[in-house]
Each structure stands twice: as C-alpha cells, then as structure tokens.
Amino acid sequence: MPELPEVETVRLALERLALGLEIAEYICHRPDYLTHGRQYTGKLAGSRIESAIRRGKFLVLLLDGDFALMHHLGMSGRMLVTTASAEIEPHTHVQIRFRGVDAEIRQRDPRRFGFAAVFTRDELSRFPSWAELGPDPFSLNSRAFAAILHNRQAPVKNLLLNQRRIAGLGNIYVDEGLFRAGIHPLRPAGDLSPAQSALLLKCLKRVLRESIAAGGSTTNDFRRLDGRFGEFQHKHRVYRREGEPCPSCGAIIEKIILGGRGTHFCPSCQSI
DNA sequence: ATGATTTCCTGTAGGC
DNA sequence: TGCCTACAGGAAATCA
Structure with a gap:
C-alpha cells in the first residue's frame, strides 16, 4: 500500500x-512485469537520469534522452538502492x-x-492511467476539491480512492x-457541506505532509530507498486499530468493508 | 454515465 | 510442529 x-x-x-547518473544497463527479470517498452530497454545505456517526478502513486524517472522510466509499487513493491554486487533478493x-x-x-x-x-516522453503523456490521473491533493484549493465531490452519490471514501478523481x-x-x-466513510461525497469539504481537504493535506516528513508508513512491506522503515504508522489513529479506543473520545474503533477494503473509523467522532 | 463487485498475487498471521 | 485458511489492497475489468 x-x-x-x-x-x-x-x-x-x-x-x-x-x-545525473548514467545508465549502464536496464534489466527486467520478468517480462510480464515490464508492461510497456520492452523494445526500448536495450537502448537506455548512456542515458542519464534528469529528474524524478511523481503524480499520484506513479514514480517516473525522466532521462536526458527521450525516455521515461515508470515504476508503480502496487501493494508490496519496493524501490531499493544496493551495491552492484549485492545478492539478488527474491522477487x-x-x-x-x-x-x-x-x-x-x-x-x-x-x-x-x-x-x-x-x-x-510522448508515449508517457498518452499513457491512460497517467494521462487521466486526477489532481494531486496538494494542488487543490477548497473550491476545486468541492467541485470534485459535487453531486457524487458514492461514499466519500470510495470517491477519494478513485485515482481519476x-x-x-x-x-x-x-x-x-x-x-x-470527523467525517464518516459512508457519507455520500456530494452531501458534505462546504465547511466539511474544506476541512477534509485540509486534514488530508496535513496527514499526507506529516507522513512524508516521517518517511511514510511501514505497515508491512514498504521500505525507504535505503531499506529503512517509515515511521508514520505510529501516528495512525484508526487505520488497523479496530477494537482499540479512539484517541479522541475513547469509543471503540470499528472496522467495516467498503469497496472491498478494510475501513476503520470512530463511530462516535465520525458522524454520517 | 455512475457506482458496486470481482480479479490479479503471495507472504504472513492465526486457528486447530 | 505443521497444515490450512483468511487476509492485506491498487487498479483494471466487468457488471448492473
């Protein structure tokens, strides 16, 4: 995650x-893991990494030639830096x-x-799941965020998980x-008041910022580039804390399944 | 069009 | 101890 x-x-x-590093070789051990551009991998030697960009959960290394290297971590993915001679770990x-x-x-x-x-670079700009990605939360103001929620009947949690939105x-x-x-995950997205939607955006930005400062959350698989754990999992207040008391009010945190995913909330603090 | 459900995959945790 | 099952979920595909 x-x-x-x-x-x-x-x-x-x-x-x-x-x-600035110059690529010597791009190796993919599993053809089906490299979903696009197998015909390019032999042409990457000599290119240098010009920038590292992110949109949503997509990571892209732009090279000084015409190429772009995309990496998506899915659920259990890790990007790691090792020495060249380090043992190749499974997977x-x-x-x-x-x-x-x-x-x-x-x-x-x-x-x-x-x-x-x-x-x-041209193919990247036309790659559907990249091109059709919604805005990053940090780029939104409360007005633009409210427009995204407007008239949506889906539970607010489902809408927030939709990467196109x-x-x-x-x-x-x-x-x-x-x-x-203080918003219930089942609340229809379009039902939020302007004040609630503005507060939600503010809370989302804050929790994302705090997590970046903590190096992310390591719940199971995530590792930083150097292999260290993130630290933000210690600051989770409800995620995977079902059965524990709410840190705000002491009510027992509940877990339901929403969109096929474990959904954690305080039944007292988060009104529907 | 929206929204809900299913599918992919494997390491880990828990039950017996 | 060992076997078995349930569970974790990002995003595409599928269905109503």
Whole structure:
C-alpha cells in the first residue's frame, strides 16, 4: 500500500541519489512485469537520469534522452538502492545499473500488483492511467476539491480512492483523513457541506505532509530507498486499530468493508 | 454515465 | 510442529 507519502519518500531519496547518473544497463527479470517498452530497454545505456517526478502513486524517472522510466509499487513493491554486487533478493524484477558508481536501483514486488514500464516522453503523456490521473491533493484549493465531490452519490471514501478523481490517496490516508475531519466513510461525497469539504481537504493535506516528513508508513512491506522503515504508522489513529479506543473520545474503533477494503473509523467522532 | 463487485498475487498471521 | 485458511489492497475489468 505505498500511497502518495511513500512514493514521495522514495522520490525524494532518488532525487538526492540518482540525478545525473548514467545508465549502464536496464534489466527486467520478468517480462510480464515490464508492461510497456520492452523494445526500448536495450537502448537506455548512456542515458542519464534528469529528474524524478511523481503524480499520484506513479514514480517516473525522466532521462536526458527521450525516455521515461515508470515504476508503480502496487501493494508490496519496493524501490531499493544496493551495491552492484549485492545478492539478488527474491522477487527482484527490475535492476537499473549505472556506470562508474557501485550502486544500482532495484524494484522488488512479491505480490506483483505493481509494474515497471519504459516510455518515450510522448508515449508517457498518452499513457491512460497517467494521462487521466486526477489532481494531486496538494494542488487543490477548497473550491476545486468541492467541485470534485459535487453531486457524487458514492461514499466519500470510495470517491477519494478513485485515482481519476484525485490522485495519490489509498486506504491508509483516506481512513486517517476522514477520521481527522470527523467525517464518516459512508457519507455520500456530494452531501458534505462546504465547511466539511474544506476541512477534509485540509486534514488530508496535513496527514499526507506529516507522513512524508516521517518517511511514510511501514505497515508491512514498504521500505525507504535505503531499506529503512517509515515511521508514520505510529501516528495512525484508526487505520488497523479496530477494537482499540479512539484517541479522541475513547469509543471503540470499528472496522467495516467498503469497496472491498478494510475501513476503520470512530463511530462516535465520525458522524454520517 | 455512475457506482458496486470481482480479479490479479503471495507472504504472513492465526486457528486447530 | 505443521497444515490450512483468511487476509492485506491498487487498479483494471466487468457488471448492473
């Protein structure tokens, strides 16, 4: 469940570590994990990493030539920096080796809900799940956010998980944002008052910012680029805390299934 | 068109 | 101890 803060944590680390590095070799051990651009992998040697960008949960390394390397972490994906001679751990699907440095980037993903792809910049801009991505929460003001919720009958949690509506939120930060805003996950999105919707956006931005500052949440699989755990899981107030007392009011936190996902909330603080 | 449900995958945790 | 089952969920596909 790497979401916006986890992907941003990786992106920031890549920005410090990998900009300017010249690719020596791009290796994919599992053809079906590389969903696009297999015909390009042999042409990447000599290109340098120009920038590391993120939209929603998508991570892209832009090269100085025409190519863009996309990495999505899915559920159990990790981007890791290792020495070039480090043992290849199981479920390592992609290796990016560099010239002149004893380091390489690897993508591991046991459950394989993630993927890697190589695009030209033009292909990237037309790749549907990238091109049709909604805005990042940080780019929204309360008016634009209200427009996204307007007239939507779906439960607000489902809408916030829809990457075409708003990009980057997943199960953890939707539950945590709704709790902080005092809004029930089943509440129809379009029913929120302007004040509630503004508060929700503010709470979402705050929880995302705090998580980025903590290096993201490690609930199970997520690791930072250097292998360290994130720390924000210690600040979760409801996510996977069903049966525990609410940190605000002491009521017992409940868990329901919504859109096939565990959904955690305080029945007392979060009114429907 | 919207919204709800199903599917992919494997390591881990819990029950017996 | 070991076997078995349930569970975790991002996003695409499918259905009503």
